[in-house]
Amino acid sequence: MKPAPFRLETPRSLGECVEFLTEHGDEAKILAGGQSLVPLMNLRLAQPSVLLDIGGLEALDFVEKNEQSFRIGAVTRLRDLERDANVAESQPLLAEALPYIGHIQIRNRTTVGGSIAHADPAAELPAVLLACGGTIKSVGPNGEREIPANNFFESYFSTNLEEDEVIAEIELPRWKPACGWSIQEVSRRHGDFSLIGIACRVSCDEEGVVTEAAAAFFGVGATPSLAESASSLVGTKADDEALRQVAEATTAELDPPTDIHVSADYRKQVGGALARRSLSIAYQRATRSIT
């Protein structure tokens, strides 16, 4: 199928983009990498009358690391992140997640901001952002706004962004020492959206006792969501019994949907197993860095 008619605008800055958004309201859509929007347009499920192509805004294409934080510009392409030594070194969870996202041709176009703004609940990046405690920086008519990831995702494909706001960058906290990570997902084929997945981060002290555990599920409901159950690992050494309890609590906690691929039951059971598996790997990685 072919897309319905629209007019393409190419804002020269984020400010200009916001002006267009203010002018056109919900008639306008931001086009970044286009890897989610254009399939919907080709199927005529999305028919914006104005497209604002910000993919070429060089000011939003950057990776910047400093003492406190790690910032990524909104139109930075995922393939560029994959190749970026800073990402591999400083953001291992993000680095591990990238190859799961689509395929080469997709990652060559997909932007970080686009993936976050699209807010597909089965997508990896929103969950990584959540597990890392990241922040979304947006720009709107009233200036800049910082939104913590756990307040950002509101429902299926819907976020805290106003109609006239656009993502400028995301910020991830610097990775602490003695911190491990893992991303685990079940998808029907390589590169597909996950049936269910989990991105997690575990920190421990010098004795190997867990001091912090965060796990974000994706593919389990309307938004990526932090698993309450993971926090029960704190104070343990993530032994088999502790992990078994987390798995059980996770299965009880999840309230996922059924779709044409798998049932809610499947997601609950497998969610528990993935929690156990991923937290165990993350813990081992955390302890490896203290010895």
Place this chain on the structure above:
Amino acid sequence: MTGTTSIGIRVNGEDFEREVEDRLTLADFLRSELRLTGTHLGCEQGSCGACTVLLDGSAIRSCLVFASQLTGAEVTTVEGLANQADLHPLQSAFIKNDALQCGFCTPGFLLTAVEILNETDHADESTIREAISGNICRCTGYQGIVDAIVEVARSGSER
């Protein structure tokens, strides 16, 4: 409301200036405006990889990009791979390794493979399998395609 845009674009080393409807996909631009019909459309949903071309050196799905976005861009299609009479090493390896039957998916695989070879020095079988997993072939079962790319990667003859 439909818009149009004037673009200047370089395709297979040749410069083109065209006035295009904003909604015209790159794939349709190549096929209908430039009559480069080697870029095939298998789904227009961004799933099958048949329409893969190189955009500024990167393999992308040309059904998910609009020609109107591409002023100043450089595109390589399957028609730009061979050097006149001589086939690109990947093209020869595809023939030799039975990497095609109906041939419809072949251009997309070739262009994806070009990026893999440009990117990696030691592409092994599992790397290649993962790298081409965004392209669908219904005929071959992929083995011949993987073998062909491995062969060229080993020989390093693309450089």
Place this chain on the structure above:
Amino acid sequence: MKAEEFVRGQGQYLADLPDQDCLHVAFVRSPHAHARVGEIRAPESSALIAICTGADLLADISPFRVIAPGHLDYDWYPLAHDRVLFVGEPVAAVVAETPYIAEDLAAEVEVEYDPLDAVTTLDESITGGTVLHAELENNVLFNLPVNEGATADTFAAAHLVVEQEFEYPRQNALPLETRGVLARFDPRDQRYTVFTSTQMPHLIRSALSQILNVNEDDIRVIKPDVGGGFGLKGQLFPEEVVLPALARKLGRPLKWIEDRRESLMAGGHAHEERLHLSAAFDADGNLLATKSLLDGDAGAHSTFPFGAGLDPLTGALNIFGAYRHKASEFTARAFATNKAPAVSYRGVGQIQSVFAVERLMDIAADQLKLDPAELRKLNLYENSEFPVTSPGGNEFDTGSYRETLEIALDRADYTGLRREQETAREEGRLYGIGLATFNEVSGVSIFGYDGASIRIGPDGQVRAFISTGSSGQGHEKVYGRLVAEALGISPELVRVIEGDTDFCPVGAGTYASRSMVTTGNLLESAARELRDKILMIGGLLLSPDDLIPMENAANELRIADGVISLVREPTATVTFEAVAQLAHMKNFDFPLPQELVEAGLECTHYEQHKTVYSNSSAVAAVEIDPDTAQFSIRRCVIIGDCGRIFDSSTVDAQLVGGAAMGLGCALFEHLAYDSNGQILTTSLLDYLVPVSTDIPQIEIGHLETPSTFSANGTKGMGEGGTMAMPAVLANAVADALMDKGRLLNKIPLSEENIFQLLQIS
């Protein structure tokens, strides 16, 4: 060379045909599974060049009936007549300057629908009371009981009866090139030219001549390069009627390219079937009798040429075919539902029956306390038993049923795998081994004759015209070589021409793994006949005073690499080109003695071929991850026997590629509908086919047991790999699940279906 054209991007598939003078068509399709169609309102737009509804079209066409044995026929209309019967059924065609505009306008056409109850399952179709076709009494589109009651006594006296119901899902062959049609009408000679992405140009022409009410010769059907067919492009589709009819009416050539959504929604569903099987064994494990009921979900219509019975009938006719038994009773039925019409898809009928039969054999082995391999070996026909007439009435030519199994077991190291399984089970891992062995109907010629024609020009250029057509099977390469070898000349001189009804002999096209068996044999016999003539004319040039008659030519003369010589005096030679020249009387010094030999070098052969039976055996080992219910394939071996192998790389490619497709059928492929008849799988994110990372190393091997029914000894080789996979993988997964696996009776072997089995306590 085709392969070189393809890697250069120079293939000419339907969408690539020159279309500068064409208008473009988009179809308005039903959003309802079942509804009465009311008023259709066209958008008021100057861009709308034409719109054609079902009622408009009736002025230009006749309704059509699919007439085949066992089928109940009714009038079929290419555009919805008064009711729509499935989501995606074409209701109207819209014509505009570009495909983009045509789609814009199609979206603006307003159609009034009065929704009716939808029939979406076999049970609803059989007992629900809603009848889809007014001309029929019920929803039965096909019904063929065979040998009714013939097994009752054997079953009553048997030591063991195993019985099980199996379900096989609805699938789509998904050739990467969707369908498409480009139609022209030339008012000067009043002829249609219809380019269509099809596997059967002549049958399309026959149907069009009836529907368009013109002579067959008034229609030229051309198949351009076809980007995969796999059975799907082996029937008549509504768009193939609408475009030529409308092209004539508008006086403009028209083009339509199906999009993927249309294709998944309405462009050819297949395979959906329920199979109820029973088998009777004696105490030693000998199979005595079988009883089968195969019910196909045909969707809304019988399609031309095969009709609604295609899958269940093909499966039933050869069910339990590889296993020796005395009595067989079966019924094949097909029912109408409010889903897209069923068409053929690689492995037709048998992919389902092999899956079900092989599952049943494992269930029986378990109850007989026999190893699954032993039970199979005991019951498979021995090579020495052929030819054999099966209790279902099939005449089997030759085969290596038991041998392929033994070789597959050996190659896979079956005893080693069983040891590995023991270790795995001790460690609590879910490791399973599956077998499948079967014979396969191929080379089927139910529509009469096929033809092949060879024409040699005055300069020695050879053209071979055939009635079958490639959609990726490599006809050009294989047949070029075949003709060259039979003639004794270089393959570079031979061009293979196919898929054009103006030039090619009449025949049924390419499906059912039949090309090599039909046109392969015909080309060979035609080439041999021509070779004798070439030799005889060569003899005239070499020994003008001592005439060698045609019947002795093959003994007294030789041709190799295009050079003809006398056996008795090999140094004296004449070239093939010189003979070709003389045959066309272009040699003025030495004119052809026409009283001895007719001028020209042309030969055409037609024949209806007998069905031949290939056979295959497969072994697979899998391990299930109990956390995710996904499994990995540790080993996969397939040994095929397709009779004489002419081109081994083509045969290998068909076996491996076919197996990959079968793996898709086994693991992923499932067209899902909801209870209102809405289709849920209209994108490639929902309807999944295998990608490179899904395919394990598939180890293949061949035996060559020539067919005694086909002159060149070949049998079909396009589908064995495909059929093997659902059966062998289902058995391996069931084996891994141990007791819980007994209940594995459906595919796909998806995470969800395996999870459900794992949950059984």
